Amino acid sequence: MQLSDAVVLVTGASGGIGAATAELLAARGARVVCAGRDEAALAAVAARCGGSALTADLREPGAVDALVEEVLTRYGRLDAVVANAGIGHAGAVAAMTAEQVTSLVDLNVRSTLLLGRAAAAAFTTQPPADRAICFVTSIAGAVGVSGESVYSATKAAVEAFALLLGEELRDQRVHVGTVLPGIVDTAFFDRRGAPYDRRVPRPVPPSRVARAVVDVLAGRRRRVVVPRWLAVPAWLAGAVPGPYRALARRFG
Numbered sequence: 001m002q003l004s005d006a007v008v009l010v011t012g013a014s015g016g017i018g019a020a021t022a023e024l025l026a027a028r029g030a031r032v033v034c035a036g037r038d039e040a041a042l043a044a045v046a047a048r049c050g051g052s053a054l055t056a057d058l059r060e061p062g063a064v065d066a067l068v069e070e071v072l073t074r075y076g077r078l079d080a081v082v083a084n085a086g087i088g089h090a091g092a093v094a095a096m097t098a099e100q101v102t103s104l105v106d107l108n109v110r111s112t113l114l115l116g117r118a119a120a121a122a123f124t125t126q127p128p129a130d131r132a133i134c135f136v137t138s139i140a141g142a143v144g145v146s147g148e149s150v151y152s153a154t155k156a157a158v159e160a161f162a163l164l165l166g167e168e169l170r171d172q173r174v175h176v177g178t179v180l181p182g183i184v185d186t187a188f189f190d191r192r193g194a195p196y197d198r199r200v201p202r203p204v205p206p207s208r209v210a211r212a213v214v215d216v217l218a219g220r221r222r223r224v225v226v227p228r229w230l231a232v233p234a235w236l237a238g239a240v241p242g243p244y245r246a247l248a249r250r251f252g
């Protein structure tokens, strides 16, 4: 799709990957709608993008539909969506509260699937045109990170959803893709309450993930692992899961 003048909704745009994506999209001429909860941070990103800000806690019932509805009301159309809002959690499942599990699933899966549904529904009510949806998942969903079982499962769920949503919307000129970041230098780890303490993979800047998201929206790619070399373990985990898990246990 053409990004110039396209109306693009970016969730989780108040910081990190979402903010970097919003800014890159604006630089490519898109009209960006930045969504998140932190009003001040969102306003600052929206100002840098020359776009608008919509505050919403996506875990709230009805919030996702209301968000998409508001974009349609303000702009009269929706051309693309970056489903990026997400939270992490590190620690054994048995040590998690039921509320922590629910919260991860509510944001990372439920609200993300609802956003895919709302975008697909909005696209079908508009005249045919090239449109796109990019889901920001995680390498964790492809390889399964030890100690992050619930988080990994939420991201794997979105990968499966994106694949099949893409099949459903293929004939309607909607390109659906995913970006699977490895480790990205954002507030994600502080927010989940467990800092990133491995030496490999090294964190990449959010701008690098933003470039991959733009490539997906533009229809150049369907599934992008960032950094690229992590596509090797992702492939191995799927092709030879037993040996992969043994290696992962040995080398972390």
Ligand SMILES: NC(=O)c1ccc[n+]([C@@H]2O[C@H](COP(=O)([O-])OP(=O)(O)OC[C@H]3O[C@@H](n4cnc5c(N)ncnc54)[C@H](OP(=O)(O)O)[C@@H]3O)[C@@H](O)[C@H]2O)c1
Pocket: 011, 012, 013, 014, 015, 016, 017, 018, 035, 036, 037, 038, 039, 041, 056, 057, 058, 059, 084, 085, 086, 087, 088, 107, 136, 137, 138, 139, 180, 181, 182, 183, 184, 185, 186, 187, 188, 189, 191
């Ligand atoms: N950083 C990494 O290493 C990494 C690796 C793989 C995948 N990812 C994925 O990348 C995505 C972006 O993460 P990030 O690294 O940029 O982290 P981040 O800086 O913490 O950004 C997370 C974004 O999600 C939004 N958000 C959180 N809870 C929300 C809620 N209940 N309702 C609406 N918005 C909410 C936040 O907005 P507010 O603060 O305004 O609520 C924020 O803009 C996530 O889906 C994450 O799983 C990150």
